[in-house]
Structures are given as C-alpha cells and as structure tokens.
Amino acid sequence: MKKIEAVIKPFKLDEVRESLSEVGITGLTVTEVKGFGRQKGHTELYRGAEYVVDFLPKIKIEVIVADETIERAIEAIIKAARTGKIGDGKIFVMPIEQVVRIRTGESGEDAI
Secondary structure (H helix, E strand, O other): OEEEEEEEOHHHHHHHHHHHHHOOOOOOEEEEEEEOOOOOOEEEEEOOEEEEEOOEEEEEEEEEEOHHHHHHHHHHHHHHHOOOOOOOEEEEEEEOOOOEOOOOOOEHHHHO
C-alpha cells in the first residue's frame, strides 16, 4: 500500500476528486494548507499599502491506495491538476505499513 500526498491549487480540488473517482478511488482526506515553492509568493495592495504574501493557499489531498493502483492514481491527479503554469503543485508517494478501519477492525487493503 502507498500513501499519496498531493499539494494542488485550490480551484482544482473538484476536478482532482472526480478524476480519482473515475479510477476507483473514493476515499480521501483534504486539508487547506499554505506554502510556496518557485512562486515565492506575491505582492498585494490593501488600503493603499503594498505588502508581500509569502505563503499561498493550497490544498493537500491524502489518499491510501493499493500498490497496483498507484500509477493510475498519480496520472489521474496530474491530468486533473495540471494548468501548465508555475504553482501546479507536487505529488509525494510514501509506503504504508498498516491500515486499520476503526469501526470494523479490518486491516490491510480491506481497510482502504
């Protein structure tokens, strides 16, 4: 099993969720986060004063998938999240040792 963490632009969330659903992934966790990479923030004007916004709003999606599903899930995220502009995000993949569904006690891939 693998854990996919994808950091994407907020307005792409619905497209990514639908794309993951199309490849059979229905469960995911979404967190609103802030960060920056090569974008390095931007400047804004507020009440006549200019200020720097260092951290930009992003969405972090976390999904646990079976090993045989990992490539399809990654491609689904890329297809839905890509705009071709700087700041599209990143995908991180990590191994998962154990998953347990609290309600039933199921473990392993049955708990995904």
